[in-house]
Structures are given as C-alpha cells and as structure tokens.
Amino acid sequence: xxxxxxxxxxxxxxxxxxxxxxxxxxxxxxxxxxxxxxxxxxxxxxxxxxxxxxxxxxxxxxxxxxxxxxxxxxxxxxxxxxxxxxxxxxxxxxxxxxxxxxxxxxxxxxxxxxxxxxxxxxxxxxxxxxxxxxxxxxxxxxxxxxxxxxxxxxxxx
Amino acid sequence: xxxxxxxxxxxxxxxxxxxxxxxxxxxxxxxxxxxxxxxxxxxxxxxxxxxxxxxxxxxxxxxxxxxxxxxxxxxxxxxxxxxxxxxxxxxxxxxxxxxxxxxxxxxxxxxxxxxxxxxxxxxxxxxxxxxxxxxxxxxxxxxxxxxxxxxxxxxxxxxxxxxxxxxxxxxxxxxxxxxxxxxxxxxxxxxxxxxxxxxxxxxxxxxxxxxxxxxxxxxxxxxxxxxxxxxxxxxxxxxxxxxxxxxxxxxxxxxxx
Numbered sequence: 001x002x003x004x005x006x007x008x009x010x011x012x013x014x015x016x017x018x019x020x021x022x023x024x025x026x027x028x029x030x031x032x033x034x035x036x037x038x039x040x041x042x043x044x045x046x047x048x049x050x051x052x053x054x055x056x057x058x059x060x061x062x063x064x065x066x067x068x069x070x071x072x073x074x075x076x077x078x079x080x081x082x083x084x085x086x087x088x089x090x091x092x093x094x095x096x097x098x099x100x101x102x103x104x105x106x107x108x109x110x111x112x113x114x115x116x117x118x119x120x121x122x123x124x125x126x127x128x129x130x131x132x133x134x135x136x137x138x139x140x141x142x143x144x145x146x147x148x149x150x151x152x153x154x155x156x157x
Numbered sequence: 158x159x160x161x162x163x164x165x166x167x168x169x170x171x172x173x174x175x176x177x178x179x180x181x182x183x184x185x186x187x188x189x190x191x192x193x194x195x196x197x198x199x200x201x202x203x204x205x206x207x208x209x210x211x212x213x214x215x216x217x218x219x220x221x222x223x224x225x226x227x228x229x230x231x232x233x234x235x236x237x238x239x240x241x242x243x244x245x246x247x248x249x250x251x252x253x254x255x256x257x258x259x260x261x262x263x264x265x266x267x268x269x270x271x272x273x274x275x276x277x278x279x280x281x282x283x284x285x286x287x288x289x290x291x292x293x294x295x296x297x298x299x300x301x302x303x304x305x306x307x308x309x310x311x312x313x314x315x316x317x318x319x320x321x322x323x324x325x326x327x328x329x330x331x332x333x334x335x336x337x338x339x340x341x342x343x344x345x346x347x348x349x350x351x352x353x354x355x356x357x358x359x360x361x362x363x364x365x366x367x368x369x370x371x372x373x374x375x376x377x378x379x380x381x382x383x384x385x386x387x388x389x390x391x392x393x394x395x396x397x398x399x400x401x402x403x404x405x406x407x408x409x410x411x412x413x414x
Contacts, residue, residue: 017200024225043312052211052290053292054207054208055211055212055215055291055345056206056207056209056212085286085287086164086285086286087289088290088293089290118217126303131197131198131200132200132201132297133200133201133301134200135200136204137204137208141197141200155297157294157297
C-alpha cells in the first residue's frame with residue numbers, strides 16, 4: 001500500500017489514453033473511437049478494458065501495443081489489458097470531437113440513417129454508394145456526385 | 158450404440174462447428190484477394206474474409222478454453238487434421254466463378270444471421286457475447302451478398318444463367334445446416350444453442366424472398382449432402398484447402414510473425 005501515492009488518477013489515465021492515436025485513422029484517439037471501456041485500479045494493477053471494433057480488425061493487436069507502450073511511458077508498471085466484447089462496440093460510442101475530426105480528415109462520420117450525411121470534401125448531400133466495404137472493415141466506399149471525389153464513410157454499427 | 162455424449166464434449170463440438178465454418182469460409186473467400194472482377198469487389202471479399210477469420214478467433218478461442226488442454230485458436234486452426242474439422246460441407250466447396258462464390262456466401266450468411274440471432278440469448282454468456290458481437294458484422298455480410306445475388310440474378314442473360322447454375326450446384330449443400338444430432342440435443346437441453354431444424358422456416362422465408370427478387374428458381378429437391386458438421390465425411394476439397402492453409406505452420410512448427 002506504500003505505493004498508493006504513486007498511482008495516477010483514473011482521470012489522468014483517460015487523458016493519457018486520449019493522446020493515443022488510432023493506428024489507422026491517426027487524427028482520432030482511441031478514446032474518441034469509443035473502444036476504451038474501462039480504466040480501473042485493482043490494488044497496484046491498472047486494468048484497461050478494450051472493445052474491438054470489428055472481429056477481424058488487424059489494428060487490434062497494434063492498439064493494445066500502443067496502449068501498453070503509452071501507459072508504460074507514463075510510468076505505469078503493473079498493467080493489464082482486457083478484451084471486452086459485450087456490449088459490442090457501436091459507433092454510437094464515438095465522441096463528437098472524434099466525429100468532427102473524422103470529417104475534417106475526409107472520412108464521413110457514421111450516421112444512424114446508414115449512409116453519409118454529406119461529402120466530407122465539398123459538403124454536398126448528393127452522394128452515392130460505391131460499395132458496402134471500403135479500405136478497412138469499419139468503412140464503406142462512397143462517391144460525391146458533385147465534386148466527383150470518392151470518399152470513405154465510417155459505417156454505422 | 159456409442160456412449161452418450163457429455164455436455165462438455167457437446168459444447169466443444171458446437172464451438173468447433175461455429176469456428177470451423179467461419180475459418181474455412183474465411184479462407185475460401187480470401188482466395189479471391191487480388192483476383193476479383195473489380196477492385197471494389199476485391200476489397201469487399203477481403204473484408205468479409207477478415208471478419209470471418211476474426212470471428213473464428215472468438216469461437217476457436219472459446220473451444221480451446223472449454224477443451225482445457227491449453228490449445229489456442231491458432232493451434233486448433235493450424236494443427237488439426239481434416240477428420241477433426243466440423244464445418245458444413247457448403248463452406249469447403251471451391252469458389253468456382255464469382256457468381257458461385259457470392260451465392261455460397263448468401264446461402265451461408267442467411268443461415269449465419271439467423272443462428273447468431275438465436276445465440277444472442279444463449280444461456281452461456283460467452284456464446285451470447287460472441288453472437289452479439291459477430292451478428293452486427295454478419296448483418297452487413299448478408300445485406301451485401303443478398304444485394305449482389307439480386308443484382309446478378311436479375312441482371313444480364315449471362316449473369317442470370319450463372320447464378321441459377323450456382324444455386325443448382327450449391328443447393329444440395331444447404332440441407333446440412335438444418336440437420337440435428339446428439340450434440341445439438343445437448344445444446345438445446347443446456348439452453349446454449351437452438352435446434353438447427355428450428356431455423357429452417359425462417360431461413361426458407363428469407364431466401365425465398367431474395368431469390369424471387371433475383372428471378373432465380375429454387376430447386377425442388379431437399380436432398381442434402383452430409384458429414385461435415387459431424388466430421389464423418391468431408392469433401393475431397395477440404396484436404397487441399399488445409400494443405401494450403403496449414404503448410405507454413407506444419408513446415409516450420411511454432412513460427413510466428
């Protein structure tokens with residue numbers, strides 16, 4: 001228990017994690033993405049629960065490695081990463097900050113209607129689906145009929 | 158008369174069936190990578206394969222846990238021989254042309270979506286959690302494969318002909334998805350999984366609607382090849398598939414990236 005005073009607060013940990021970028025979409029953080037489900041001290045061990053986006057997402061192991069590296073760099077020695085699959089990850093958990101950053105980056109954020117609200121490049125609402133799948137499992141491929149640019153849409157699940 | 162199956166054995170068999178289906182279909186679909194008719198389809202198939210292989214990690218990971226002898230999902234995928242696989246025969250048939258691949262995907266996705274929907278209320282919380290997670294992805298797979306089956310079936314004369322041929326070829330493999338045995342009876346008794354036969358009505362309603370939109374005719378026969386999900390008799394194709402899928406791990410045991 002003598003180490004108690006060395007334990008950074010849970011709020012502090014969240015702040016650190018919010019600085020860890022998503023490996024495939026580096027403009028948003030892992031916290032923005034909504035995949036960090038819990039941060040908790042259990043005695044002297046910090047437990048971080050992570051929810052995978054898609055079952056086969058190749059970034060999952062990199063994400064765990066990035067979390068591990070970031071927290072160890074901040075001096076956390078006893079760390080446990082837990083994979084939590086229920087409740088299943090949903091794009092509803094993506095932060096508003098994350099959605100805005102996605103759009104600025106050229107990726108249309110998820111919409112409950114099932115398609116992008118507008119083209120992330122020219123803001124036209126005249127958009128059409130090219131394919132249900134895009135460059136990664138989490139995205140679909142759309143195109144703007146006005147500026148004619150193809151763009152990624154972050155699928156709503 | 159063989160000795161009755163224990164609940165743990167039945168549970169393991171059930172998990173292998175779920176995981177082997179997604180593993181073998183995932184591998185088959187991944188064979189298209191770099192060969193699809195257009196880039197968007199190539200990406201779509203690769204992403205579908207990725208989801209299926211990811212789902213396999215959940216099912217075979219849990220199978221390893223239940224088996225309790227320290228085998229990982231990777232061990233189960235790469236170190237079992239053909240007679241230990243429990244996937245339905247449908248998923249091991251070769252890709253054929255693009256139409257046959259998409260028809261196979263649709264026939265599987267329709268079953269998979271219904272099955273996972275039922276498994277979300279499984280008495281085993283781990284099974285329910287995997288079903289909850291994977292059903293979201295499978296809903297997407299089904300939306301796409303159904304769209305494509307309609308697009309190609311109700312398409313040109315040639316695409317229609319090929320889709321009808323694909324349906325005729327694959328239809329005798331559909332029945333196996335709904336055959337029940339002692340493993341299923343144990344799973345039903347434990348509240349872990351539904352009786353496969355109980356899914357048939359919903360399945361038929363779904364595929365009849367989509368195949369009608371696709372202007373395709375469902376064959377009359379209800380004959381079903383069987384043997385995959387019990388491991389009694391696989392097609393000759395599975396051995397070839399495993400030879401390709403497993404050779405690296407077999408040739409260089411224990412190697413990893």
